[in-house]
Amino acid sequence: MKQAPVNIKNKRATFDYEITDTFTAGIVLTGTEIKSIRLGKASLVDTFCFFAREELWVKNMHIAEYFYGSYNNHVARRDRKLLLNSKELRKLERATKETGFTIVPLRMFINEKGLAKVVIALAKGKKQYDKRQSLREKDDKRDMDRMFKK
Structure with a gap:
């Protein structure tokens, strides 16, 4: 019996942050963690990435x-190590030292080899008025779609 593909999204990230660059990273998991992910029992709400001893970790x-x-x-909310090559790690670490940039997970999925992967993004926080503008654009797009469906 084939399972449905796992695709866990962080919907809040695109609302709160302006995405500049994305990377796909592996993640170090234990046996019971990968089983829970395959069942879709994971959440990326309020997660962020940080550097510790030149390694990238995902928290929360x-x-x-x-x-x-x-x-x-x-443990349900432990820090988990992300796997990227050294060139990508250096690029991300350099970017996070600049003001305003952070690394947020956007999506978690299981690839065709059965490995858990996380799509992370280099992002800059949006101001309140930018968020209002995003909502306005979303509403306008929805209204346009309604008009063309009639």
Whole structure:
């Protein structure tokens, strides 16, 4: 029996941040974590990435405990290491030292080899008026679609 593809999104990130560049990173997981992700029991709400000892980590990512995990279960909100090549890591670290830039996860998925991947983005925070402008554009697009469907 083929499972539905896993595609967990951080919908809030595109609203709160202006995305400048994206990268696809691997993620270091334990056995029960990957099983929970395959069931779609993960959330990217309020997650962010940070550097520690020249390594990129994701903080506050919620992966629910696996139901059949028993005493082998993982901690739901632990820091998880992201895997990128050294050129990408240097580029991201240089960019985050500039003012206003941060790294946020946009999407988590399972690739065709069965490995969990995270799409991360180099982003700059939006101001309140930028958020209002985004909402206005979204409403205008919805109104235009309604008009053309009639």
